[in-house]
Amino acid sequence: MNYIIKTIQGCNLSCIYCYEQSHNRLNLALGLDDATRFIQKVADYYLRNNPQEILAFHWHGGEPMLMGADFFEQIIRFQTGVLGTRLRWYNTMQSNLTLLDDAFIELLERYGSCLTLGISFDFFGDDRVDGSNKNVNARVWKNVRRLQSAGIHTSFLTTLTRGNVEHLDEIYDLLRSQDASIQFNQVFGAPKKRPFNRPSVRLRNTQFSAALQRITRRWLDDGGARLRLINADRVMRKLLDPMSTRMCWYEKTCLECHMAICADGAVFPCDSFYVKDFSYGNILHDPYERILSSKPRKALLAAQKKGQLECRGCEFADYCNGGCPTRSIFSMPRTELHLGKDPLCAMHRGLFEMIGQHLIRAGRGKPARAGWRQVER
Ligand code: SF4
Numbered sequence: 545m546n547y548i549i550k551t552i553q554g555c556n557l558s559c560i561y562c563y564e565q566s567h568n569r570l571n572l573a574l575g576l577d578d579a580t581r582f583i584q585k586v587a588d589y590y591l592r593n594n595p596q597e598i599l600a601f602h603w604h605g606g607e608p609m610l611m612g613a614d615f616f617e618q619i620i621r622f623q624t625g626v627l628g629t630r631l632r633w634y635n636t637m638q639s640n641l642t643l644l645d646d647a648f649i650e651l652l653e654r655y656g657s658c659l660t661l662g663i664s665f666d667f668f669g670d671d672r673v674d675g676s677n678k679n680v681n682a683r684v685w686k687n688v689r690r691l692q693s694a695g696i697h698t699s700f701l702t703t704l705t706r707g708n709v710e711h712l713d714e715i716y717d718l719l720r721s722q723d724a725s726i727q728f729n730q731v732f733g734a735p736k737k738r739p740f741n742r743p744s745v746r747l748r749n750t751q752f753s754a755a756l757q758r759i760t761r762r763w764l765d766d767g768g769a770r771l772r773l774i775n776a777d778r779v780m781r782k783l784l785d786p787m788s789t790r791m792c793w794y795e796k797t798c799l800e801c802h803m804a805i806c807a808d809g810a811v812f813p814c815d816s817f818y819v820k821d822f823s824y825g826n827i828l829h830d831p832y833e834r835i836l837s838s839k840p841r842k843a844l845l846a847a848q849k850k851g852q853l854e855c856r857g858c859e860f861a862d863y864c865n866g867g868c869p870t871r872s873i874f875s876m877p878r879t880e881l882h883l884g885k886d887p888l889c890a891m892h893r894g895l896f897e898m899i900g901q902h903l904i905r906a907g908r909g910k911p912a913r914a915g916w917r918q919v920e921r
């Protein structure tokens with residue numbers, strides 16, 4: 545089970561495309577007592593009902609580093625005591641990296657086996673700014689170098705926008721010889737508040753899709769790259785093992801194994817799905833069983849299953865599983881609970897086709913059925 549935790553609904557930045565702005569204004573933090581209560585509750589449930597479960601705690605925000613390194617040290621100590629080796633578990637933190645200090649570097653060094661860091665960074669463009677509208681790219685890059693000097697793996701989550709898409713090859717060149725990884729995302733939804741003199745930064749689906757396919761082609765043809773392109777790598781893993789669950793977009797039951805936890809304990813389907821009608825309850829007050837069997841959750845799981853019927857006949861259906869249902873629901877008029885195929889369908893098709901052919905050429909595939917040749921596992 546993946547818990548995406550809004551550790552703090554507050555941020556020191558004010559990025560142009562941030563879809564968390566209304567949450568961040570609350571400036572609400574998850575207390576240590578509440579965090580440990582939540583961990584204890586899920587630990588009790590899975591130790592009793594399914595000790596095979598892997599618990600993934602994803603500490604997001606706002607900006608989680610605002611909580612200070614000591615908060616996370618206490619969390620990990622608590623997890624070690626409660627979960628120990630009786631359950632498999634790990635933590636990730638998603639940060640804008642502007643607040644990195646020695647204490648966080650020490651924390652990441654000490655607990656590298658159960659805590660990894662994702663860095664939200666766009667490399668170019670003026671979309672990531674602080675409260676005074678000052679570009680923070682140089683500050684983040686300086687902190688990236690500090691992490692690299694300390695031997696800590698750098699994994700980037702980069703939003704492709706109109707401000708950096710022209711620099712895609714420069715980003716690639718900068719990282720290609722490093723033991724780094726990068727995932728490209730599209731701006732989620734429409735920014736609620738945009739400075740009046742700025743055009744939208746969001747790439748259209750076709751633009752995002754073309755950019756991602758182009759850089760994937762480059763990565764596949766580049767035998768010498770040490771960089772891991774996460775979007776492509778996960779398609780590859782999915783083709784080699786359809787049961788692989790490394791990227792939620794391609795999980796058949798992504799909504800079954802994801803939950804977002806707000807700082808006040810409110811539970812939602814995932815971090816891009818904070819809609820009041822879809823609240824599952826409150827992790828601090830409700831029994832976990834009640835959250836799992838809540839009506840909105842059951843309705844969403846059924847809708848996801850039904851929506852995937854739209855992909856019948858697609859040769860990649862067993863691998864792609866319809867993509868991300870959130871993108872689908874937010875692209876439709878909200879008249880009914882409809883979780884059809886992902887509006888980025890063409891991009892998924894292109895990636896599966898391109899990477900599938902690559903695997904076949906590399907001798908890892910064989911003809912299976914018309915239109916598509918299944919890769920060997
Ligand atoms: S760092 Fe993240 S949460 Fe903070 S303003 Fe930027 S996009 Fe929003």
Ligand code: SF4
Pocket residue numbers: 792793794798799802813814815816817867868869870871
């Ligand atoms: S709805 Fe989309 S973002 Fe949320 S868990 Fe599923 S695939 Fe991931």
Ligand code: SF4
Pocket residue numbers: 854855858859860861862864865866867885886888889890892893
């Ligand atoms: S590629 Fe498109 S049609 Fe095929 S499974 Fe994915 S979203 Fe559905």
